[in-house]
């Protein structure tokens with residue numbers, strides 16, 4: 001038996017002429033939570049649907065625990081799917097919705113009752129079993145969809161933007177609830193999301209999908225800190241991109257004529273005496289200040305470029321026009337579609353000679 | 356479980372409601388009230404005699420049973436046709452789709468004559484069926500056949516849009532939960548279609564009860580056997596017994612109303628769950 005619970009090998013999918021999945025390969029270990037992240041139309045749903053068996057790959061194989069699944073019908077794959085708009089059965093009560101998969105398996109009445117009640121508890125829906133879907137809130141419907149997918153005890157759970165239609169607060173709650181539940185049940189889970197923060201927060205691994213390709217597969221930290229392609233670097237996190245005209249202190253000769261990308265968290269902005277390594281810092285002027293609640297977003301001009309950085313509200317406040325020191329810890333340089341991370345030279349040189 | 360009252364975005368409820376009531380009164384209610392009025396002007400003894408006469412009772416039975424039979428048969432066939440038209444992109448679909456409306460457009464007498472010449476014992480189909488001992492023209496079966504033709508578009512055209520809008524992801528959800536295609540059809544698709552199916556069937560049924568033109572040719576109009584109520588009413592009119600005609604019409608009206616009411620109640624029960632999600 002293979003060590004991989006899900007093993008996708010060189011899968012291609014065409015919709016007519018359109019190449020929707022291009023040589024997709026990836027592996028998932030049992031019990032892991034994998035997030036599929038990428039722009040709209042990138043092909044995330046297509047991948048999920050092929051794993052569910054709702055769509056057939058044109059070539060390549062999909063294996064579960066080493067067994068080829070291509071010809072296996074969706075009914076026999078041991079999967080649970082939560083669709084983006086829930087797809088609940090409107091003419092059935094919450095109880096009957098959840099019991100559907102068990103009824104299909106012809107389980108006994110008492111078993112079904114016990115299992116459904118267990119799931120109602122698990123999803124915090126106790127007491128709502130007799131309601132119909134149109135008598136529930138969005139978050140409750142969402143959880144019914146989860147409970148329904150979990151009832152037949154699937155080995156693999158596939159979620160297509162499970163939280164898309166839910167407001168930010170409930171979303172956050174459901175998110176940690178999902179993570180906990182999946183850990184408890186040990187189900188291998190793939191979920192599609194548009195929300196980077198969501199993927200980074202709960203996923204063990206992230207697949208960045210763009211134009212039918214997998215751009216990068218890695219842990220959230222890898223994706224975030226060492227993007228391998230130009231696309232991933234731009235897509236993940238906030239950033240400013242430009243071709244430097246002047247010199248950014250600490251990166252002499254690194255970025256000549258090439259495009260660089262700087263994230264706000266790479267940029268430290270302070271009054272001259274606040275920066276620990278003055279030798280590595282450049283001089284800049286504050287151009288804009290935006291209050292972000294937990295911090296200030298500061299736009300500074302350095303060598304003719306506008307950089308964005310964050311500054312704690314605890315520190316003494318800045319004014320527009322203030323002269324400040326700007327320490328750029330690292331930046332990402334693009335070369336032939338690759339993204340290279342470059343650290344500030346002066347920070348690591350033991351003692352630069354020209355202070 | 357409470358129903359939320361949402362007020363409409365578009366104002367003018369008073370005006371539109373007023374117009375609706377005036378219109379309905381002029382076109383529907385006043386003529387119908389006239390019927391009751393006419394009946395009321397008669398002698399009750401006579402009215403009861405007419406209504407309970409074996410010939411009239413037989414006509415009621417023929418009309419109701421053939422209409423109901425045809426409506427139910429159309430329920431099955433219409434569902435199938437709507438399904439094929441919506442779900443399978445075969446070539447010539449547009450053409451078949453256009454054919455469905457033909458019974459709406461064709462003068463019903465034309466349909467009646469065509470069906471009669473086809474299914475009479477000497478006609479093409481009539482000979483075929485005659486060989487296996489089934490008589491169609493001049494029997495209640497023939498009446499049902501005409502009503503089948505007349506009622507089909509009602510069922511197809513009410514189910515089609517609902518089927519078109521039905522999200523296939525509900526069916527996919529059923530599949531991923533382990534349901535076979537058959538179970539998915541019975542437990543998931545059919546219940547969603549039930550309200551519109553009932554609408555279509557009740558429309559076909561109502562149309563069938565009132566149908567005259569296409570039926571009189573194929574039925575043969577034998578009293579006690581294949582005489583339908585609308586024909587009986589006309590017979591009474593031709594004998595200048597207006598009270599009798601009105602009485603039969605009123606009973607027909609009440610019976611139809613009762614049946615439509617039952618169907619609509621069922622439909623309301625089925626539709627209640629389908630909204631808002």
Ligand SMILES: Nc1ncnc2c1ncn2[C@@H]1O[C@H](COP(=O)(O)OP(=O)(O)OP(=O)(O)O)[C@@H](O)[C@H]1O
Pocket residue numbers: 015016018020038039040041042043044045046047
């Ligand atoms: N049934 C189909 N027929 C033809 N093209 C399709 C079909 N389904 C998807 N596509 C195309 O394939 C591409 C990928 O679609 P997919 O639904 O996988 O994207 P996605 O990454 O899930 O996007 P989103 O984030 O917007 O849901 C899109 O360009 C889409 O137009």
Ligand SMILES: [Mg+2]
Pocket residue numbers: 044045046160192
């Ligand atoms: Mg999608």
